Amino acid sequence: MRIAGLQKLTLLDFPGKVACTLFTAGCNFRCPFCQNASLVLPECFGQPMSEEEILSFLKKRQGVLDGVAITGGEPMLHADLSELLRKIRALGFLVKLDTNGSFPDRLVAVLEEGLVDYVAMDVKNAPDRYAETVGLTAMDLTAIDRSRSLLMEGKVDYEFRTTVVKGLHTQESLLEAARWIEGAKAWYLQQYRSSGEILNDFGLDAFDEQEMRAFAEAAAPYVPTQVRGI
Secondary structure: OOEEEEEEEEOOOOOOOOEEEEEEOOOOOOOOOOOOHHHHOHHHOOOOEOHHHHHHHHHHOEOOEOEEEEEOOOHHHOOOHHHHHHHHHHOOOEEEEEEOOOOHHHHHHHHHOOOOOEEEEEOOOOHHHHHHHOOOOOOOOHHHHHHHHHHHOOOOEEEEEEEEOEOOEOHHHHHHHHHHOOOOOOEEEEEOOOOOOOOOOOOOEOOOHHHHHHHHHHHOOOOOEEEEOO
16 A cells, blocks of 8 residues: 555544654545645655565554554545554554445444454535536445445544535535534534645635534534534
8 A cells, every 4th residue: 555644643533532643655546625736646656665664663652652653544445454453453552443434344344353442434515516526527425325334333432524615515415514513522613715726716715704604503403513624
């Protein structure tokens, strides 16, 4: 698999844990608001880090770090992700996985093998606005819905999260998304911010704090909802 980068310490990416973050390259979506264009576009990929380099780092952090957060790009795009997770597990680390939910069979496999402790799945928007939000002309949501249902069975600790973007989201679309995940454990609404490495931010903007909190309050009857990134 292609490991594009390593953040050696994070107190934010793995809830309640001291962790590092591994970034994988490649994604099957083209969300215009993506903060990591260099991880999504093949023409922007840099020199990958070797697995040996990653494992050497982790061996030195045993007893210091609690876990490893795997993000991207889309980590589950890589068929050999499980092999790396096994090696991380063997070193005694907890694992958090970020995913867009489009590879439910691979998600089932890592969960059944006990390779992941926490999953953060993106819920991009209401179903009828999904394709637009992920930068596609059309899409079948069957895979996304399978992953949603799998996590809601509660076999692993999880959260759903949505980056809220003016130009793509409305209160109506967020309420439709809330109804889609009704009964879920937790939903985080993340405020859009331009990192300077946005895939295509033409016409996109952020909602202010008051608007974000109003969205969370409106969604609360369906799913426990919090605002993140304010």
